[in-house]
Amino acid sequence: MKDVMRAPSRVERSVQSEATRPLPRGLSELAARLFSVNAERWRRRAQFYERHRDYFPRLASSPFIDRCRELEAASREFARRLFAVPPQDELVPVRVTVSRLTSSRIR
Numbered sequence: 001m002k003d004v005m006r007a008p009s010r011v012e013r014s015v016q017s018e019a020t021r022p023l024p025r026g027l028s029e030l031a032a033r034l035f036s037v038n039a040e041r042w043r044r045r046a047q048f049y050e051r052h053r054d055y056f057p058r059l060a061s062s063p064f065i066d067r068c069r070e071l072e073a074a075s076r077e078f079a080r081r082l083f084a085v086p087p088q089d090e091l092v093p094v095r096v097t098v099s100r101l102t103s104s105r106i107r
Contacts, residue, residue: 036075
């Protein structure tokens with residue numbers, strides 16, 4: 001049987017590209033990244049229904065696509081504002097105790 005070659009799926013490509021990104025440092029960066037992904041999903045959804053207007057005439061002619069664009073813009077704006085917020089690192093003073101061994105304890 002011949003070996004079948006296949007192209008990597010979109011999921012595999014997105015997982016590979018996600019692995020090269022640095023991990024978010026804080027909750028605000030994680031939330032911003034999630035809102036960015038959400039904005040991308042709204043953009044792709046609007047593009048899909050615009051591209052397949054013949055198959056989905058009601059959705060394409062309704063305010064649905066406009067709402068998708070509004071949600072995309074809102075998500076991108078919220079993500080942009082979250083990325084602009086500097087992470088707040090709280091440093092807590094720690095008291096270090098060092099125990100010293102005397103020569104009498106070693107013997």
